[in-house]
Amino acid sequence: MSSPELSIAVLASRVRAEEKRIMAALERRAVPFSYVDARELSVMLGGGPMAHQVFLNREIGQFRAGYAATALEARGAKVVNSAASTTLCGDKWLTSVALQRRGLPTPRTALAMTPDAALTALEEIGYPAVIKPLVGSWGRLVTPVDNPRIAATVLEHIAALPSPQSHIIYVQEMIPKLDRDIRVIVVGDEALGAIYRRSSEWRTNVARGGVSEFFALSEEDAELAVAAADAVGADISGVDLVVDSEGMTSVLEVNHRVEFAGFQEAQGDRVDVADRIVRHLLSKAAA
Incomplete structure (x- = not known):
């Protein structure tokens, strides 16, 4: 772990391809940072300011991620994504309620x-x-x-x-659809791009063997994805869209600890997701 005066920390119990890309992007920009293993984190209630101003919450476990965010915010740290957003996105029903209240199309x-x-x-x-x-x-x-x-x-x-x-x-x-859905990555108030996720079965998750393909995101779908992320208060998210047989687009989910290795491979040089995340963290630190 880096020295305690640094202001940015990456919180995770498992360092996957995405966390490695983010830490490499921090290093390329010469941004001092710490890696904090969430399994070793303890936060004393009522203590002074944390050593880090901004925590990027990449903890894979939903309950640990939510409680860690709540504890860190109680000590005055900025957590990306926030505790409130982590709770909303981690619960499918709460996500659906937030999307419905915003008037966004959902199944x-x-x-x-x-x-x-x-x-x-x-x-x-x-x-x-x-x-x-x-x-x-x-x-x-x-x-x-x-x-x-x-x-x-x-x-x-x-x-x-x-x-x-x-x-x-x-x-x-169940929305009648083709053999694919759309994953849009949103950072801040910007949709970085989109991919098709294809699969031979009805689930298209890349973790289950789905294949990522570049998809040229329309302005309308970009606005829908940004609105969905905003509805749940997510700074960084993967928004899943599905288009039915009549061409209508709905929001399926908003993922707050989005995995983007497949997305980055499909996007190539069009966008650097990790660098965009770092830029957002720096804006949070500056604020």
């Missing part, structure tokens, strides 16, 4: 307080639909259901899970 969505109530919600939404965990990434435990029989089977398994949070069911209509 029809419902929240059921029990697995039994979810069957009623699914009947109202209609099949095919998707059952998603409230918290999760990389498409894990996201399950498409084509009819009530399959839905009842999935929900029976969910009812047997030990966590009470698992029994709160998030259901969403």
Whole structure:
């Protein structure tokens, strides 16, 4: 870890390709920084100012990321993304509520307080639909259901899970789409660009083997992505858009700890995501 007088820190428990790119960009700009392992972080409530003015929160675990951001902000540090944004983006229902309040197009969505109530919600939404965990990434435990029989089977398994949070069911209509969706990376109030994510299965997450391809982002979709990021208060985000068979675009998710290695490979020299993130951090530090 670098000396304590430095003002920028990268918080993460796992240094992936994205964190390496960001730290390399900091070094290229000769910006002093520290790497802070989130697993070793402890914050005393009521203490003086932190050694770092700005923390880039890249912690992969949702609960650790949220509590770390809250603790650091309580000590006066600026955290990117903020604790409030981390909480919103980390919960699919809270994200949907924020997008709906902003009037942005999203798939029809419902929240059921029990697995039994979810069957009623699914009947109202209609099949095919998707059952998603409230918290999760990389498409894990996201399950498409084509009819009530399959839905009842999935929900029976969910009812047997030990966590009470698992029994709160998030259901969403399945948007008829092509074999791809759109990922837009937003930093500050700018959409840096977009990629198609293609897959042979219905989930297009790169972590699940999806392939990234360059996509020329339209002004309309760029504005939609920036509005989605702003709706959840995210400084840095990956906004997932989907276009249905009639050409209508909806916002699926806003990811606050966005992975961008595949995006960068597809973009080539058009944009340097890590450098744009560093520029944003420097503007936060200057402010």
